[in-house]
Amino acid sequence: MSSATILLVEDHPLNLALFRILLEHTGHEVLEATDLNQARDHLARGVPHLALLDINVPGGGGEVLLKEMRADPRFDGVPIVAVxxxxxxxxxxxxLAVGFxxxxxxxxxxxxxAALVERFLVNGRNAPQP
Amino acid sequence: MNWPLRLLLVEDQEDDAALVLLELARCGYQVMHSRVDTRAQMAAALTSDTWDLVLSDYSMPSFSALEALAVLRGSGLDLPFIIVSGTIGEETAVESLRAGAHDFLVKDRLARLGTAVERELRAARDRAAQREEERRNGELELARENAERLSRFKSQFLANMSHELRTPLNAIIGFSEVLQIEAIAGPLAERQRQYVDHILESGRHLLRLINDVLDLSSVEAGRIELRREWMAPKSLIDGVGATVRPLAQKQGIVLTIRAATLPPLFADPVRIKQILYNLLSNAIKFTPRGGSVLLDASTDGAQLVVAVTDTGVGISAEELPRLFHEFERIIEPTGPRFEGTGLGLALTKRLVEEHGGTVTVVSTFGQGSTFTVSLPLPPPQPDTTMEALP
Incomplete structure (x- = not known):
């Protein structure tokens, strides 16, 4: 996929910077969030093509955000990946069993x-697992 | 018959006491006794000495059997308590049995004393044995709970530690890799490129160490669950061979994989791969340039035997016994330094054993080693296809 919008939830600043660099390098726009509320703000404004969620993040953790997104039909087609x-x-x-x-x-x-991100952007939620 | 009996006699009349003692002697007891007839004397006697039995008169000028029972209860001791009294009413007898007396005898009929004492002594021994068993069961239960709590604590600790180590390692390995991407980080001078390689290599080494430690502790805690499935050993062996071949070429070592057609194995393919990878990469690591490594897989029908032979540095006889221990790295002070976690062989051995197999080694210092893994094959099942097997 040429240019996609990717929600990136990661509370560790260096890892956030690393993933942003990698994603921007491949031409994607990154919506950064270091806690769940920032992530919810992004999601209130629009629907990303892909969500990359850290699990141990302040405000309830990635699994909480996963449940919220899965409960909202706007995000039905958005692949959500645990990083x-x-x-x-x-x-x-x-x-994987709880729904990532x-x-x-x-x-x-x-x-x-990078390959995994492209696979999910191209194939959507049904992208094959490596 | 001479059974020692430590008797506490609650009795104010010396004559009555003598009759009781005489009857007990007649029954074959060798009695050591103390006579008390007040609350204070009884309490003192219970504290200062050990007793097998209490015989008590019902009513005394300054004490009574009911009070004596209260003193006994207060002491926490579980001694047989038999009332030996003049004629009393049925009501009184019932009341004293309710209060905790074990039996009630009338002084005119002392002939019953022997059997009553014998019965109550036995009952007291049974009660003591039961208490001891309950105490032991309680202790066992407590020890089991403690072990479980410790094991949960250890698992949680390892999970936390793994998470905390991986988080910074993500930045170390990730940014090192980013530095190698010229389009992102710009061009690197040769020396800089070399230093980044060193950072990456060390980061990956640290990651292997973390994985091995966690794997090993999972195996030790019995938490590794083998995901056994029917697999073709030959294609798995060829796959591992292809993985390590570049490593062998880089080190200038001739790698030969010799695997005949082998019967199917019922095992965890991920773990079998890990076992073979560990043995092959070890053999390559410890073999100098120009040497050779041979993997030979065969079967005798009952087991699959994989032997990995190298022409490497070998292991001296005194070091062989330590070879499979955790963190035991055989290091020759004067020899070359080898990268490693010191956990690979310990883990390999555990994984082989989890499969019900064995791993052995034959080695000559300076000439090379042969590691042999034997894995049991399932008994041949006539007229079944692989899909039809469990």
Whole structure:
């Protein structure tokens, strides 16, 4: 996809900067949020093409925002991907089971990260998991 | 018959006491006794000595069986308490049994004393044994709860630590990779490029260490669940071979994979891959340039045997026993330094054992090593296809 709008929820400032650099490098517009309220402000103004959610974020965590977005028909077609440092065995399965469309563990491999973003932008919520 | 009996006798009449003692001696008890007839004396006797039995008169000038029972209850001791009294009414007898007396005897019929004492001593022993068993069960339960709490605490601690280590590592590895993207970071001088490589290499090493530690502690806590499925070992072996081949080429090592047609294996493919990768990358790591590494997979029908042989540095006889221990890295002070977490072989061994297999090593210092993994094959099932098997 040429240029998409991506909601990026990440409370760690350096990781936020890293993901923004990678996403902007591939030509996308990034809506940054370091807590859930900032994310809700972005979502009130428009519908992103993709949401990348950290799980441990202030204000209730990525799973809370996932539930809110899934309850709102405006976001029906928006892929929501967990980008998280929660990477113990079982975390991936648990997060996919609660409804995330994709899962990436930190530290991310930047090439793999870019490829995953493109896959979800092109295929929508049904993008195949690697 | 000479059974020792420590008797506390609550009785004001010395003659009556003598009759009781005589009867007990006749029954074969060797009695050591103390006679008390006040609340204070009884309380003192219960504190200062150990008793098997209390025999008490019903009514005394300055004490009574009911008061004696109260003193006994207050002491917390569970001793058989038998009232030996002159004729009293049925009401009184019932009242004293309700108050905790175990039996009631009339002085004119002391012949019953022996059996009553024997029965109550046995009942008291049974009660004590039951209390002891309950106490032990309680302790076991407590120990089990403690172990569970500790295990939960350890898991939570590891999960937190993993999260806290991965978060900064994301920035370290990520920004190092970004530095290598010229379109983002601009051109790097050769020396800068080299330094970024060092940062990346160390970051990835740290990540492997974190993964290995967490894996190992999961195996130890019995929390690794093997996801067994039917798999073709040959294609899996070839896959791992392809993964490590670039590593071997980079180090100038000849890698040979020799896998005949092998029967299907019922195992966790991710873990089997991890086992083979660990063995092959170890062999390559510890083999000097120009050497060779051979993986030979075969079967004897009962098990799948994978042997990885290298022409590397080898392991001396005194170091062999420590080889599979956590964090044991065999380092020759004068030899070359090898990167590693010290966890790979410990983890490999655990994963093989989780599959019911064994891993052994034969090595000659300076000449090379052979690591052999044996994994049990399921018994042959006639007339079944792979899909039809469980």
């Amino acid at each position: 998280t440092a929660m990477a113990m065995s079982g975390d991936r399965e648990r997060l 469309d994709g899962y990436v563990s930190k530290p991310v491999d930047t090439r793999g990260f």
